[in-house]
Amino acid sequence: MTTFLPTPSGWPSILLARRGEPDPTDLAAAVRAGAFGGLTTAVRELGPAATIATLEDARLRGRGGSGHLAAEKWRAAARTPAKARYVVANGYGADPAASTDRTLLETDPYAVIEGAAIAAFAIGAEEVHIAVRATATEAIRRLDAAIVAALEAGFIGEDALESGQRIEVTVRPLQGAYMLGEETVLLKALESRRGQPEQRPPHPSTRGLEGMPTLVQNVQTLALVPFILRRGAAAFLGVGDPAEPGTVLVEVRGPEASGIAEVPLGTPLRDVVALAGGAARGRKVKAVVVGGPAGGILPAGQLDTPYSFEGLRAAGAHVGSGSVVVADDRACVVDLARVLTRFCADEACGKTIPCRIGLRRLAEIGGRMTAGTSRAGDLQLLEDLSADVVGAALCDHERLATLPLLSGLRYFRAEVDAHLERGECPAGVCRPATLAPAAAGRTTPARQSRAQA
Numbered sequence: 290m291t292t293f294l295p296t297p298s299g300w301p302s303i304l305l306a307r308r309g310e311p312d313p314t315d316l317a318a319a320v321r322a323g324a325f326g327g328l329t330t331a332v333r334e335l336g337p338a339a340t341i342a343t344l345e346d347a348r349l350r351g352r353g354g355s356g357h358l359a360a361e362k363w364r365a366a367a368r369t370p371a372k373a374r375y376v377v378a379n380g381y382g383a384d385p386a387a388s389t390d391r392t393l394l395e396t397d398p399y400a401v402i403e404g405a406a407i408a409a410f411a412i413g414a415e416e417v418h419i420a421v422r423a424t425a426t427e428a429i430r431r432l433d434a435a436i437v438a439a440l441e442a443g444f445i446g447e448d449a450l451e452s453g454q455r456i457e458v459t460v461r462p463l464q465g466a467y468m469l470g471e472e473t474v475l476l477k478a479l480e481s482r483r484g485q486p487e488q489r490p491p492h493p494s495t496r497g498l499e500g501m502p503t504l505v506q507n508v509q510t511l512a513l514v515p516f517i518l519r520r521g522a523a524a525f526l527g528v529g530d531p532a533e534p535g536t537v538l539v540e541v542r543g544p545e546a547s548g549i550a551e552v553p554l555g556t557p558l559r560d561v562v563a564l565a566g567g568a569a570r571g572r573k574v575k576a577v578v579v580g581g582p583a584g585g586i587l588p589a590g591q592l593d594t595p596y597s598f599e600g601l602r603a604a605g606a607h608v609g610s611g612s613v614v615v616a617d618d619r620a621c622v623v624d625l626a627r628v629l630t631r632f633c634a635d636e637a638c639g640k641t642i643p644c645r646i647g648l649r650r651l652a653e654i655g656g657r658m659t660a661g662t663s664r665a666g667d668l669q670l671l672e673d674l675s676a677d678v679v680g681a682a683l684c685d686h687e688r689l690a691t692l693p694l695l696s697g698l699r700y701f702r703a704e705v706d707a708h709l710e711r712g713e714c715p716a717g718v719c720r721p722a723t724l725a726p727a728a729a730g731r732t733t734p735a736r737q738s739r740a741q742a
């Protein structure tokens with residue numbers, strides 16, 4: 290059961306506009322609320338080239354984490370000569386702690402189907418594949434029902450909206466590990482091939498599924514497209530930060546509350562954290578993990594950072610999966626970084642040696658720091674390895690996976706030094722507890738649960 294966090298009045302609602310609808314698959318109700326108005330504008334008024342130009346004017350960026358300009362990919366796919374083109378809606382939701390994409394698919398399946406159909410029309414693709422986790426059974430059920438209704442109404446299908454173009458939409462349930470969300474792995478999974486990332490270029494927009502131009506776009510990105518075409522680029526530019534307009538779904542987890550909210554890009558991180566009530570009563574926010582397992586750990590002093598692609602990037606984090614985890618002053622940042630780095634090392638596919646070995650070594654350094662067994666030179670090794678790992682990146686995982694430790698080093702240097710140089714954990718979380726004088730005699734919930742494990 291999804292919890293939606295209340296947002297301040299005046300915040301726009303595009304992606305979650307249909308939240309609370311008794312039946313999100315009710316096509317008549319969706320059409321009354323504007324569904325398929327964007328597709329109608331694209332087909333009957335704009336045509337493919339002007340549709341892409343409208344997205345460019347709206348400065349729509351991909352919501353799957355990287356923030357690439359959508360129009361650039363659409364144009365590349367449309368211009369590449371080919372006998373077939375494809376659209377892939379990435380709704381896999383790799384981050385196990387974020388259910389934003391699944392929630393969107395459950396809440397407004399028509400927005401994703403319509404956005405994907407507009408993309409298919411604009412680039413000349415006849416097939417749309419909506420990739421979803423096989424375990425997201427309710428999302429799959431609603432998508433299937435919505436596709437049948439949209440087909441019967443003629444919005445998609447053999448002659449979609451009498452455009453003369455066939456647009457066939459299929460739901461593709463997939464199950465795999467974290468890396469499956471990466472676009473080149475996803476494409477291989479859709480072809481039933483073993484998945485490891487591919488070198489780029491060529492990007493999928495010019496060479497993807499079956500070697501054909503394939504537009505891979507996150508489901509939130511696609512769901513924003515109907516709004517832009519219905520209301521115009523100017524209306525979209527008026528939402529959030531004009532440099533990075535629009536909204537994005539965020540899953541905030543805090544000691545007081547957790548849930549999903551739609552946030553205008555550019556909102557100060559402080560206001561995003563406040564959606565979940567901030568720190569526990571009587572506690573202070575110490576750190577915020579932004580972007581998922583390969584996210585950055587930002588200190589309370591960075592709460593004025595704009596929650597946007599460029600704002601977070603400059604601070605050493607990223608939008609990533611849309612996950613925001615609030616840690617209060619009882620948390621140990623080094624331990625947080627260790628857990629995240631370990632996850633990233635375990636999930637790395639192993640194709641690139643600096644990533645396979647480098648992330649493993651970084652996770653070991655994190656492990657030594659929290660066990661009070663750091664070695665001389667570990668700090669230098671951490672910095673050197675991080676630089677090497679990033680420099681040899683074959684996919685974004687490598688670059689992003691170093692963020693937890695690097696941002697920990699950047700913002701919590703005293704805490705890192707205490708672990709590295711004196712084997713102390715100022716928060717009293719890490720083992721062996723006796724090495725932390727401040728923690729002697731205290732048993733934190735984290736230590737208790739580890740002792741029981």
Ligand SMILES: Cc1cc2nc3c(=O)[nH]c(=O)nc-3n(C[C@H](O)[C@H](O)[C@H](O)COP(=O)(O)O)c2cc1C
Nearest residue numbers: 351352353379382383470471472506507510685686
């Ligand atoms: C390790 C890894 C996991 C990823 N997981 C997802 C995912 O679950 N969903 C997603 O949309 N993008 C994910 N991405 C990003 C995709 O590779 C791709 O950039 C995105 O789907 C493109 O859509 P967008 O331009 O709309 O953001 C992941 C990237 C990496 C490196």
Ligand code: SF4
Nearest residue numbers: 638639640641644684
């Ligand atoms: S960088 Fe890491 S995750 Fe990406 S392909 Fe190489 S080994 Fe796999």
